[in-house]
Amino acid sequence: MTELTREDTEALIQEVLEVYPEKAKKDRAKHLAINDQEVEQSKKCITSNRKSLPGVMTIRGCAYAGSKGVVWGPIKDMIHISHGPVGCGQYSRAGRRNYYIGVTGVNAFVTMNFTSDFQEKDIVFGGDKKLDKIIDEIETLFPMNKGVSIQSECPIGLIGDDIEAVAKKKTKEHDKPVVPVRCEGFRGVSQSLGHHIANDSIRDWVLDKRDNDDSFASTPYDVSIIGDYNIGGDAWSSRTLLEEMGLRVVAQWSGDGTLSEMELTPKVKLNLLHCYRSMNYISRHMEEKYGIPWVEYNFFGPTKIAESLRKIASHFDDKIKEGAERVIERYKAEYEAVIAKYRPRLEGKRVMLYVGGLRPRHVIGAYEDLGMEVVGTGYEFGHNDDYDRTIKEMGNATLIYDDVTGYEFEEFVKKVKPDLIGSGIKEKYIFQKMGVPFRQMHSWDYSGPYHGYDGFAIFARDMDMTLNNPCWKNIQVPWKKAATEEAEQLAVGA
Amino acid sequence: MPNVMIRRNDDGKLSFYVAKKDLEASVVSVETDTRESWGGEIQLDDGSRYYIDPVSPPPAFPTTLRFKRV
Ligand code: SF4
Numbered sequence: 001m002t003e004l005t006r007e008d009t010e011a012l013i014q015e016v017l018e019v020y021p022e023k024a025k026k027d028r029a030k031h032l033a034i035n036d037q038e039v040e041q042s043k044k045c046i047t048s049n050r051k052s053l054p055g056v057m058t059i060r061g062c063a064y065a066g067s068k069g070v071v072w073g074p075i076k077d078m079i080h081i082s083h084g085p086v087g088c089g090q091y092s093r094a095g096r097r098n099y100y101i102g103v104t105g106v107n108a109f110v111t112m113n114f115t116s117d118f119q120e121k122d123i124v125f126g127g128d129k130k131l132d133k134i135i136d137e138i139e140t141l142f143p144m145n146k147g148v149s150i151q152s153e154c155p156i157g158l159i160g161d162d163i164e165a166v167a168k169k170k171t172k173e174h175d176k177p178v179v180p181v182r183c184e185g186f187r188g189v190s191q192s193l194g195h196h197i198a199n200d201s202i203r204d205w206v207l208d209k210r211d212n213d214d215s216f217a218s219t220p221y222d223v224s225i226i227g228d229y230n231i232g233g234d235a236w237s238s239r240t241l242l243e244e245m246g247l248r249v250v251a252q253w254s255g256d257g258t259l260s261e262m263e264l265t266p267k268v269k270l271n272l273l274h275c276y277r278s279m280n281y282i283s284r285h286m287e288e289k290y291g292i293p294w295v296e297y298n299f300f301g302p303t304k305i306a307e308s309l310r311k312i313a314s315h316f317d318d319k320i321k322e323g324a325e326r327v328i329e330r331y332k333a334e335y336e337a338v339i340a341k342y343r344p345r346l347e348g349k350r351v352m353l354y355v356g357g358l359r360p361r362h363v364i365g366a367y368e369d370l371g372m373e374v375v376g377t378g379y380e381f382g383h384n385d386d387y388d389r390t391i392k393e394m395g396n397a398t399l400i401y402d403d404v405t406g407y408e409f410e411e412f413v414k415k416v417k418p419d420l421i422g423s424g425i426k427e428k429y430i431f432q433k434m435g436v437p438f439r440q441m442h443s444w445d446y447s448g449p450y451h452g453y454d455g456f457a458i459f460a461r462d463m464d465m466t467l468n469n470p471c472w473k474n475i476q477v478p479w480k481k482a483a484t485e486e487a488e489q490l491a492v493g494a
Numbered sequence: 495m496p497n498v499m500i501r502r503n504d505d506g507k508l509s510f511y512v513a514k515k516d517l518e519a520s521v522v523s524v525e526t527d528t529r530e531s532w533g534g535e536i537q538l539d540d541g542s543r544y545y546i547d548p549v550s551p552p553p554a555f556p557t558t559l560r561f562k563r564v
Contacts, residue, residue, distance in 0.1 A: 041519070041540055049516050196513065281513065284499055288556045385518040 004375075004416065006397040009034045013399075016411045024053055031402040035394045042387030048402045049383045051189045057406030059354070059426055060380050062185030064088055066194020068151035070278055071202075072181065074098035074229050074254040075262070076108040077146040079138050082115040083131060083163065084153025088185070089115045097443040099233045100256040107144045114138065123159055128166050135170045135178060146259045147177035149201075157184035177259065179205040190381035190403075192277065192357070199281035202262065207282070209263045221247045221316065222268040226283055226294070227275030227358075230255020232448020237455045238299050242272070244330075245309060245323030247316075253279060266290045270315050272297055274451075277357030277386055299451040300459070301366030302335040331453040339369060342460040345468055347371035349419040352412070354378045354404055354427070355441045361390040363422070363441070366450070366459055375416055378404050410434075420467050435475040437466045496563075498544070501556035508555065510538055527552075535564060 004012070013032045017025050030047035039045055052058040061069070064082075069092050072080050082089025094111040102108025116122070116130050135148055148170070150163050167180040181201045183194045210216070223242065228235040235255040242249055250268050251261035265271070271283050271294040283294040295315065297308035306328045313324035349372045353360050360377040367374055377394060378401035379386055387400070394400065399412060406427075413421065413436060421431050422441035431438045439445050439462060447462050449455040476484070499511045500521075508521040519542075525534025526548045533548035543564040553559065 043540070284501070284511070284556070287501060288499065288558060383516045385516070388518070 004397065004399075006034055009397055009399055012412070012415050015415075016408050019407070024055075027053055028056075028405070028408070031404075032408070033400045033402075035391060035396060035398045035400050037391060037394075037396055039391055040388075041384075042391055043384045046387050046400055046402055048379065048387055049189060049192065049381070050403075052403055053405070058403055059406070059424060060189075060403065061191040061194075062154075063183045063187040063191060063194035063197060064151060064153055064185040065092060066191030066196075066278070066381075067181050067183035067198035067201075068092070068194075069096060070191065070229065071195055071198035071254060072149050072151060074100070074110055075149075075257050075259060076100040076102050076110050077144075077258045078149055078177075079109050079112075079114050079142060079145045079147075080149045080151055081131070081134060081138075082113065082153060083127070083150050084116065084155045085118045086115050088153045089113045089151075095443070096229065097231050097446075097448070098255050099230050099236070105142070109142065109145065118153075118155060123155055126159060126161050127156070128161050128163070131161075131163065131166050132170065135166075135174070139174055145176070147179065149179040149181055151181050152184045154185045157182065157186065177205060177209070192381040192383065195278040195357075196281050199279060199285075202282060203285050206259070206262050207266060207286070211266065216264055216267050218250075218267045218269075219248055220269060221320065222250045223247045223270045223272055223312075224251035224253065224261075224265045224268045225249055226253045226271050226273045227277075227279035228252065228255050228451070229275070231442075232444045232450070234299075234449040234451040234455065237449040237452035238274070240454075241299070241305070241309065241327055241452050242312070245313065245327045246320050247312075247323075253282075266292070268292060270295065270312070272312060274299065274362075275358045276389070277382065280385075298362045298365065299455070300363045301369040301456055302331075302339075302453065303369050304362075304365035305453060305456075335453050335456055338457045338460050342464050343371045345464050346460075348373070349467060350375045350416075351420045351422060352376040352399075352416060352418040353421075353441065354380070354401070354409060354423040356380050357382055357386065359422075359441055361386070361393045363450075364393045366456060367463075369456070370460055370463065372420075372463070375399065375418055376401065376412060378402055406430075420463065435472060437469065437472060439463065439466050495560050497558055498561050499556060499558045500553075510536070510544075536561070 017029055033046040068080055090113055093113040098110055100108055100110050104111055116134055118127055122130055163180040167178040170178040179201055183197045187193050225235055235252050239249050251265045271292055273283050273294050273296050276296055286292045287294055298304040309324040313321040351367055351372055351374045360379050364374045376399035420437045422439045424442050425440055428438050428440050444450055450459045496512045501509050503509045510521050511518045519538040519540050521536055522539050523537045531548040531550035532552035533546045536544045544561040545564050546559055546561045
């Protein structure tokens with residue numbers, strides 16, 4: 001299908017909305033928009049961060065997922081207890097592919113599942129005693145843990161357990177931080193509030209631990225990577241670039257990160273914020289309390305990487321600025337070769353995205369480097385400020401959808417006919433069965449890293465591999481194929 | 495009476511951020527912005543207005559302050 005005009009897109013949205021009952025239609029209409037680069041503030045055209053409509057298929061997660069799964073989970077030397085029934089932790093275990101270095105079960109625990117496995121009696125009589133016991137057991141079985149976080153699941157808030165009291169008591173007993181996190185799944189409208197709650201708990205229970213301790217020898221070039229979860233090794237391929245340009249990365253939040261790194265973060269000179277949505281809160285807090293400025297950056301695709309490296313360098317002296325140029329120069333041949341190889345195979349292909357909190361806008365540049373065009377994008381749990389930042393990245397008259405429902409997404413795809421879709425695992429098989437090439441863009445479809453120059457090469461290869469896979473030609477069964485061909489011939493003949 | 499975090503953006507403008515309300519806007523005008531004090535009625539680029547009793551001496555940004563909606 002050729003370019004959609006503004007009117008076509010408008011008509012498409014109306015058509016899709018048609019099936020809803022009046023009230024639902026009114027609600028959903030606010031979440032679907034046509035991009036207009038003239039608009040300064042997204043809230044004029046799109047509503048976000050609202051409760052999903054009952055009865056539709058939403059793709060969102062819960063606050064517990066935002067805290068345990070995203071922010072706390074990757075901190076490798078702490079044990080994160082999924083406090084409540086067993087399912088929440090078990091079904092999300094290790095799904096996010098946060099890579100880390102360490103010996104699992106000895107000094108690193110990311111892919112393990114710790115749960116208090118609530119039974120009926122814990123709901124009736126409360127689970128604080130059990131929690132107390134679990135923390136003791138953890139101490140005996142895994143003495144090399146550096147701390148424990150208690151990730152509340154729904155029942156904890158409902159039955160009114162006092163996990164803070166247990167945490168305080170256990171912190172004293174074991175002389176290790178025990179952090180209670182009130183991230184019950186029912187809080188807020190999506191995982192987004194879970195991020196915020198997790199940020200706040202880090203602020204209250206972790207961040208100020210070394211405030212009066214100057215034993216850490218800092219340098220003028222100390223930075224921390226915030227909001228990079230090291231999915232498939234993303235933080236590593238980012239870190240190498242920063243170190244090459246002369247910076248010292250003190251902390252990684254939170255992919256392959258540790259508790260002590262987090263405690264040291266207030267000593268850095270600049271916070272580098274990749275995922276704005278999930279960690280802007282803590283960055284803002286550090287700016288206010290410790291005077292550490294933060295910059296948003298984007299390490300997807302050479303254009304954005306170069307832009308970001310220069311932006312980061314602008315906060316430092318000439319040595320770092322030269323370093324940034326050196327890094328860009330050094331990888332030039334490499335990424336130009338990648339573009340030369342894949343661009344001819346991908347040029348002009350159209351992509352639709354629907355991901356979480358940063359990729360709907362961050363990966364656009366990487367696709368553009370490969371000559372591809374993003375024709376529709378949307379966030380599961382973005383807020384107004386995310387859409388503010390998206391409008392400028394997207395072309396005019398492209399589709400923007402917030403908290404898109406399963407039905408809407410399918411209809412959009414049927415009409416817009418993109419060559420590639422990037423979204424999550426729940427969407428993957430639906431679209432593949434519809435015959436549309438698909439990449440799972442949350443955990444890189446078992447691939448990655450995609451950040452940095454090294455990541456870009458993998459990104460380009462993966463997109464090519466998916467899009468130009470011969471299987472898409474064979475998606476239709478032969479007898480139906482014959483029928484369509486006949487119909488086409490008839491149509492031509494008529 | 496929302497708690498508002500005010501910081502200076504890269505472009506030099508003040509940004510007005512209310513986490514609870516999911517509001518991030520630029521400050522267009524401040525009623526009193528002198529050496530001695532800062533505050534009064536504040537206009538945002540989305541048209542809404544907030545009020546704070548002038549703070550003196552002017553606060554160092556970033557900072558969190560309590561505003562009233564006008
Ligand atoms: S909504 Fe509640 S029960 Fe469901 S996964 Fe989240 S914490 Fe668990």
